[in-house]
Amino acid sequence: xxxxxxxxxxxxxxxxxxxxxxxxxxxxxxxxxxxxxxxxxxxxxxxxxxxxxxxxxxxxxxxxxxxxxxxxxxxxxxxxxxxxxxxxxxxxxxxxxxxxxxxxxxxxxxxxxxxxxxxxxxxxxxxxxxxxxxxxxxxxxxxxxxxxxxxxxxxxxxxxxxxxxxxxxxxxxxxxxxxxxxxxxxxxxxxxxxxxxxxxxxxxxxxxxxxxxxxxxxxxxxxxxxxxxxxxxxxxxxxxxxxxxxxxxxxxxxxxxxxxxxxxxxxxxxxxxxxxxxxxxxxxxxxxxxxxxxxxxxxxxxxxxxxxxxxxxxxxxxxxxxxxxxxxxxxxxxxxxxxxxxxxxxxxxxxx
Numbered sequence: 001x002x003x004x005x006x007x008x009x010x011x012x013x014x015x016x017x018x019x020x021x022x023x024x025x026x027x028x029x030x031x032x033x034x035x036x037x038x039x040x041x042x043x044x045x046x047x048x049x050x051x052x053x054x055x056x057x058x059x060x061x062x063x064x065x066x067x068x069x070x071x072x073x074x075x076x077x078x079x080x081x082x083x084x085x086x087x088x089x090x091x092x093x094x095x096x097x098x099x100x101x102x103x104x105x106x107x108x109x110x111x112x113x114x115x116x117x118x119x120x121x122x123x124x125x126x127x128x129x130x131x132x133x134x135x136x137x138x139x140x141x142x143x144x145x146x147x148x149x150x151x152x153x154x155x156x157x158x159x160x161x162x163x164x165x166x167x168x169x170x171x172x173x174x175x176x177x178x179x180x181x182x183x184x185x186x187x188x189x190x191x192x193x194x195x196x197x198x199x200x201x202x203x204x205x206x207x208x209x210x211x212x213x214x215x216x217x218x219x220x221x222x223x224x225x226x227x228x229x230x231x232x233x234x235x236x237x238x239x240x241x242x243x244x245x246x247x248x249x250x251x252x253x254x255x256x257x258x259x260x261x262x263x264x265x266x267x268x269x270x271x272x273x274x275x276x277x278x279x280x281x282x283x284x285x286x287x288x289x290x291x292x293x294x295x296x297x298x299x300x301x302x303x304x305x306x307x308x309x310x311x312x313x314x315x316x317x318x319x320x321x322x323x324x325x326x327x328x329x330x331x332x333x334x335x336x337x338x339x340x341x342x343x344x345x346x347x348x349x350x351x352x
Contacts, residue, residue, distance in 0.1 A: 057089060057307065060111035060119040062130050063096040064104060065256040067278045068122035071144040074296025075120060075303070082304045097126075099228045099256030101198075108133035115139075118303060122292070124148050125252040127163070128200050134162055140312040144299040145292060147171050147250035147275070148204045149317050156317045164302050164312040168290045169320050170250040170275045171204055175212040176288040180325075181245055181273045182216055184286060184337055188244040188271070194223045194234065194261055196253040205249045220247070231257035235264035243270060248284060250275040258282055262331075269335040280326040281351055285337070290320035324348035 061072050076086060084090040093111060097104035108129040111119055119134065119141045121127040127143040131152060134141055143165030146152060154160035181188055191213065195205060206222070213220050223238070225231050231254070238246060238261075246265045248254055254261065255276060262283035265272040274284040277291060298321055306312055326349040332339050344350060 057084065057117050058091045058093060058114075059303075060093045060114070060116040061095060062104075062108055062111060062119055062121045062126045063094075064123045064126045064252040065099055066096070067255045067258065067276055067282075068126075068145065068292065069096070070278055071122040071292040071296040071299070072120065074293035075144055075300045076296075077293075078297035078300035079303065082300060084304075084307075099253050101125075104129050105133070112137060112139060118142060118306065120144060120299070120303065121165075122296075123252055124151060124250070125200050127152055127165070131161070131163060138162070140164065140306050142299050142303045142306065142312070144296045145290070148201050150204075151200060153317055158314045158316060160313050162312050164306065164315040164317070166295050166299050166302075166318045166320065168250070168292075168295065169323065170289065171201075171208045173275075173288050173323065174208040175215070177247070177273050177275070178209075178212045178216050178218060180286055180288060181247075181271065182218075183343065184339065185245060185271055189218055190221070190242065190244045191218050191247050192221045192223050192238055192243045192245075193247045193249060194225055194231070194238075194254045194257075195249055195251050196226060197222075197224050198226060199251050199253060201250055205251065209247070209249065225253060225257070228253065228257055232260045235260050238264050238268060238270065240268045240270060246270050246272040248272060248274040248276070248279060255279070258284070266331060266334055271335060271337060272331075277324055277326050277349070280328050280349070283331055284328065285331050285335070286325070286327050288323055288325055291322060291324055294321055327351070 063069055086092060095107040097107055112133045116139055119130045119139060121130050121141060121143045122145055124146045127146055128151065130141045141163045145168040146165060147168050147170035149167045152163055193209060195202060209220055223234060225234050248258060248261055258279050259282060262272060266283060272284040274280060274287045275289060277287055277289040280287050298318060302315060325347045327339060327347045328351045330352055
């Protein structure tokens with residue numbers, strides 16, 4: 001715009017008007033390339049600052065077991081689609097406590113000390129740790145899956161704190177999972193449930209399971225495990241003589257040790273119903289559950305809103321977009337259970 005004005009003025013003054021003015025304008029014209037460069041720099045500086053600010057976004061990923069990592073993969077994928085390219089617009093700091101509570105708390109504190117712009121969690125247990133670590137800071141926490149969001153927020157219309165996220169609806173689906181068990185094994189009446197009595201979801205898990213089981217005439221026996229090292233030896237108590245089925249709840253510790261649970265249950269030819277879709281891939285028989293990858297993608301939209309200025313406290317807690325029925329045919333064959341064609345047609349995921 002400046003260059004255009006200089007050129008017009010020079011044309012008008014070369015018709016016999018003031019020579020000093022012409023000489024001045026001739027000098028400006030000779031330096032038009034410098035002026036153009038200055039204009040370009042003036043335009044580029046704000047854009048460069050914006051890009052630099054975008055590059056400085058650092059997000060901490062706080063996980064409690066491998067089974068929850070699919071949620072964060074979905075989160076990263078959707079974030080990239082929203083313009084947050086990893087290594088360019090955003091950098092991620094990964095942490096996975098793998099069922100170790102002490103390590104989890106240390107990792108949460110570490111992410112806060114490193115001044116993350118945001119912390120993203122994939123389980124209720126991880127979110128509780130992040131909430132405690134970020135208390136008194138301005139770091140928002142986005143949870144991609146919480147079986148029990150009531151522990152975390154003031155209400156579903158808005159958290160009232162630095163948290164925002166998605167409920168996995170895991171506890172609400174307990175009754176559906178027990179109905180699924182009765183459909184697969186109509187005579188099942190005795191169920192064993194490995195669970196961590198120190199886990200953040202313990203009380204709610206017990207209440208939901210007892211209520212759902214009672215309606216279907218199923219009794220539940222809790223098998224307590226308090227550390228990852230206790231899971232393998234504790235599994236010897238799961239036998240066909242004592243139980244008709246196994247239930248793996250939304251428990252971080254049990255999820256971290258699910259391979260031992262599956263090995264013992266399948267060896268005893270007992271069906272294992274799980275709270276996590278990914279555990280069906282790992283040998284559990286069946287579940288009704290939310291897709292963690294989809295939860296992650298859903299959570300990325302919330303994260304984008306917060307990074308653009310929305311307040312986490314004012315965002316409503318969301319429910320899963322889709323619930324899936326998942327079956328493992330290989331496991332069904334191994335333990336001698338026949339799955340009906342009707343159920344196979346209803347299934348969203350069938351693993352063979």
